Amino acid sequence: MADLATVAAALSAPGKGLLASDESTGTIGKRLEKAGLPNTEDIRRAYRELYYTTPGMGQYISGVIMFKETLLQSTADGRRFVDVLAEQGILAGIKVDEGLAPLPDGGDGETYTRGLEGLEAACREYVAAGAKFAKWRATIKVSDVLPTDLAVERNADDLARYAKICQECGLVPVVEPEILIDGAHSQERFGAVTERVVGATVAALWRHGVALEGCLLKPQMVIPGAEAEGGPLPPGQVARATVAALRRVVPPAIPGIMFLSGGQSEEEATANLNAINLEAQAAGRCPWALSFSFGRALQVRRARGAPAS
Amino acid sequence: MQAKMQLRSQRAATVGRSRVQTKVVCRAFNSMESAHAEELKKTAAYIAQKGKGILASDESNATTGKRLESVGVENTEDNRRAWRELLYTAPGLGQYVSGAIMFEETLYQTARDGRQFVDILLSQGIYPGIKVDTGLQILPGDKGETTTQGLDNLADRCKAYRKQGARFAKWRAVVKIGEAGCPSTTAVLENAHGLARYAQICQENGLVPIVEPEVTLGPGDYSIEETAFWSERVYSHVMRLLNEYGVVLEGILLKPNMCLPGLDAPVATPKEVARATVRTMMRSIPPAVPGIHFLSGGMSEEEATLNLQALNEEAPNAPWALTFSYGRALQSSTLKTWRGQEANWAAAQDILVKLAKANSEASVGNFKGPHPVPGGGRILQALRTGGAGK
Numbered sequence: 236m237a238d239l240a241t242v243a244a245a246l247s248a249p250g251k252g253l254l255a256s257d258e259s260t261g262t263i264g265k266r267l268e269k270a271g272l273p274n275t276e277d278i279r280r281a282y283r284e285l286y287y288t289t290p291g292m293g294q295y296i297s298g299v300i301m302f303k304e305t306l307l308q309s310t311a312d313g314r315r316f317v318d319v320l321a322e323q324g325i326l327a328g329i330k331v332d333e334g335l336a337p338l339p340d341g342g343d344g345e346t347y348t349r350g351l352e353g354l355e356a357a358c359r360e361y362v363a364a365g366a367k368f369a370k371w372r373a374t375i376k377v378s379d380v381l382p383t384d385l386a387v388e389r390n391a392d393d394l395a396r397y398a399k400i401c402q403e404c405g406l407v408p409v410v411e412p413e414i415l416i417d418g419a420h421s422q423e424r425f426g427a428v429t430e431r432v433v434g435a436t437v438a439a440l441w442r443h444g445v446a447l448e449g450c451l452l453k454p455q456m457v458i459p460g461a462e463a464e465g466g467p468l469p470p471g472q473v474a475r476a477t478v479a480a481l482r483r484v485v486p487p488a489i490p491g492i493m494f495l496s497g498g499q500s501e502e503e504a505t506a507n508l509n510a511i512n513l514e515a516q517a518a519g520r521c522p523w524a525l526s527f528s529f530g531r532a533l534q535v536r537r538a539r540g541a542p543a544s
Numbered sequence: 545m546q547a548k549m550q551l552r553s554q555r556a557a558t559v560g561r562s563r564v565q566t567k568v569v570c571r572a573f574n575s576m577e578s579a580h581a582e583e584l585k586k587t588a589a590y591i592a593q594k595g596k597g598i599l600a601s602d603e604s605n606a607t608t609g610k611r612l613e614s615v616g617v618e619n620t621e622d623n624r625r626a627w628r629e630l631l632y633t634a635p636g637l638g639q640y641v642s643g644a645i646m647f648e649e650t651l652y653q654t655a656r657d658g659r660q661f662v663d664i665l666l667s668q669g670i671y672p673g674i675k676v677d678t679g680l681q682i683l684p685g686d687k688g689e690t691t692t693q694g695l696d697n698l699a700d701r702c703k704a705y706r707k708q709g710a711r712f713a714k715w716r717a718v719v720k721i722g723e724a725g726c727p728s729t730t731a732v733l734e735n736a737h738g739l740a741r742y743a744q745i746c747q748e749n750g751l752v753p754i755v756e757p758e759v760t761l762g763p764g765d766y767s768i769e770e771t772a773f774w775s776e777r778v779y780s781h782v783m784r785l786l787n788e789y790g791v792v793l794e795g796i797l798l799k800p801n802m803c804l805p806g807l808d809a810p811v812a813t814p815k816e817v818a819r820a821t822v823r824t825m826m827r828s829i830p831p832a833v834p835g836i837h838f839l840s841g842g843m844s845e846e847e848a849t850l851n852l853q854a855l856n857e858e859a860p861n862a863p864w865a866l867t868f869s870y871g872r873a874l875q876s877s878t879l880k881t882w883r884g885q886e887a888n889w890a891a892a893q894d895i896l897v898k899l900a901k902a903n904s905e906a907s908v909g910n911f912k913g914p915h916p917v918p919g920g921g922r923i924l925q926a927l928r929t930g931g932a933g934k
Contacts, residue, residue, distance in 0.1 A: 520863035
C-alpha cells in the first residue's frame with residue numbers, strides 16, 4: 236500500500252501530469268491515415284517513439300498511459316519504451332479496459348465498460364512488463380433524461396472493482412468517469428451530473444475498500460455541452476464550477492485529480508487547467524493536485540515524416 | 545430545485561410485464577433558488593472559523609440533573625437555568641467559542657436580569673444552536689444497538705427554533721463497536737439515513753445541521769485501528785447519503801468521534817490518536833465541509849485538549865477546521881468549581897474560559913500548556929435510551 240501511495244504521489248507531483256497515448260489500434264489508425272501514413276505496427280511504434288524520446292519531457296510528464304501493444308514495444312535501436320521513459324523519471328501506465336458496450340436496460344446510448352473478466356491475470360502481466368499504473372475509462376452521457384441511475388451505479392461499481400483488482404496486483408488505478416461533452420446541456424446541469432457521478436464513484440471506491448491514497452481520479456472539467464448555446468465559457472467560470480463540484484465529492488486522501496481534455500482544444504484545456512489551479516489557490520482548501528491527463532491536447536495534430544525522422 | 549425524470553422502457557407497454565423504471569435524479573447543487581443556501585454557508589463558515597469551537601451544553605433535563613446532583617445541586621428548572629447562565633455569561637467566552645448548543649428548554653430561558661440567553665450569546669459573538677433529536681431508541685436485535693429519533697414534526701420545530709434565534713441544530717447518532725456483530729449493517733444505514741434526513745430538513749428550514757455520527761467509546765479492548773476502520777465505514781455512508789439527499793455540504797458541520805481504542809485497551813498517545821483520526825477524515829470527508837468539530841465523549845479535559853493539539857500538528861493544512869464541540873471537556877471542572885454556590889460563580893466562569901482558551905489554541909496547533917486542569921480521569925456516562933428527549 237505504501238508503494239501505491241508513493242507511485243500515486245509521484246504521478247501527481249507538482250507541475251507534472253500524464254500523457255495519454257493509449258489510443259487503440261483503430262483510433263490511432265484513423266489519426267495516422269489522416270496524415271497519410273499507413274496503420275502498421277511499426278508506424279504506430281515510431282509515432283510513440285517520437286513522443287517518448289522527446290528530450291526534457293520528464294520535466295512535465297510524470298506518467299504515460301499506453302495501449303497494450305505499446306507497453307511491449309521498443310525504440311528503433313532496441314531500447315524498451317518502459318526503460319526509455321524510466322530514464323526520464325516517467326512511469327509507465329497501461330489502459331486495461333476493453334472498450335464500451337451498450338448498457339442493457341440503460342437509456343438511449345448509455346454504456347458500460349468491458350474488461351473485468353481476466354483483468355487480474357492481465358494486470359500481473361503488465362506489472363511484469365514494467366507498468367506502474369493503469370487506466371479504465373467509463374463514459375456517462377448527459378441529456379434531459381440521462382444519465383439513468385443504472386448507468387451511474389453500474390459504471391461506478393465497475394470502476395471500483397477495476398481499481399481494487401489493480402491495487403491487489405500492485406498497480407495504481409487511474410479512475411476515469413468521463414462525462415461526455417456531447418449534448419446541449421448547460422454548465423450547471425453538467426456540474427450537477429459531475430457531483431452525482433463522481434460522488435457515486437467515490438462511494439463505490441469506499442464500498443470496495445479501495446485505498447484512496449493509492450489511486451487517482453480522471454474527470455472532465457465542468458463545462459457546458461458541445462452543442463450548448465453560447466459556446467465555451469471563460470476559463471474563470473469553468474474553474475469556479477469545477478472546483479466547487481469536486482470539493483463536494485472528492486475526499487482529500489485522493490492525491491491527484493488529473494483532468495481529461497476530451498472534446499476541448501489544446502488551448503482551451505490548458506487555459507482551463509491554469510484557471511482551475513488559480514481558483515483552487517484563491518478558494519483554498521483544495522488538498523489534491525489538480526493536473527492533466529491529456530491526449531489529443533498534447534499530441535501533435537498531424538504526424539509528419541517518415542518513421543526514421 | 546430537484547428535477548426527477550423517469551425513463552420508461554419502450555418495450556414494457558407492448559410486452560406487458562412490469563419493469564423497474566430507471567430514474568434520473570438530478571440535483572441542482574448550487575441551489576441558488578434556496579433562500580437559505582447562502583446564509584447557511586455563511587453561518588457554517590462563521591462557526592468553523594479558525595481558533596474557535598463549540599460549547600456543547602445541550603444535555604437533556606435528566607442528564608443535566610445527574611450532573612447537578614453530582615455536586616449537590618437539586619435538579620430544578622431554575623438550577624438548570626442558573627447553570628447555563630453561568631456558562632453563557634462567562635466574560636470573554638466569545639473569544640474562543642463561536643457556537644453553543646442548547647437543549648430546547650434552555651433556548652427559551654433568560655438570565656436573572658431578564659435577558660434572553662440567545663441575546664446574551666449573540667452579544668458575545670456566539671451563535672445559538674439547538675439539539676433537535678429526541679433521543680436514542682434500541683434497535684431490534686440483541687446487541688443493544690440504537691437509532692436516533694426526532695424526525696416527526698422536525699420541519700415545524702426547526703421553524704420555531706429559528707424564530708427564537710437558533711442558527712444551527714444538532715442530532716446525535718450513536719454506533720456501537722467492540723462487540724461481536726457490531727456494528728450491524730442495519731445500525732449503520734439506519735443511523736446514516738436519520739442523519740441525512742435530519743440535515744435535509746434543517747437546511748430547508750434555515751438551520752445549519754451539525755451532523756454527529758458518534759462511533760462510541762465503549763468497553764472492550766478493541767484497537768484504535770478497529771475504531772478507525774468502523775469510523776471510516778460509518779462516515780462514508782453518512783457522506784454518501786448527505787450527497788444523495790441534496791444536502792449542501794458547505795452548509796453543514798461534522799461532529800465525529802476521535803479514533804480511540806476501547807476502554808479496556810491501553811490509552812493511545814495523542815500522536816496515535818491524531819494519525820488514525822486524520823487518516824480517517826482524509827478518506828471520508830470532502831473539503832466542502834467547513835468544520836470538523838470533534839466530540840470529547842469521555843476523554844478527560846486534558847486528553848481532549850492534547851488530542852486536539854496533536855490533530856492540528858498532524859494536519860496543519862487540513863481543508864476543514866479541526867476543532868472542538870466539547871461538553872464534558874469544558875463543563876466538568878467548571879461544574880465542580882461552582883457546586884451551586886454563588887461565591888464560586890466567578891471562579892467557575894474563569895475555569896470555563898481557560899478551558900475554552902486551551903482548546904482554541906489547540907484548534908490551531910498552538911497549545912503549549914500547561915493545561916488548566918491537568919491529570920483528570922476519563923469522564924464517562926452511560927448511554928441513555930428511550931424517552932422523548934426529556
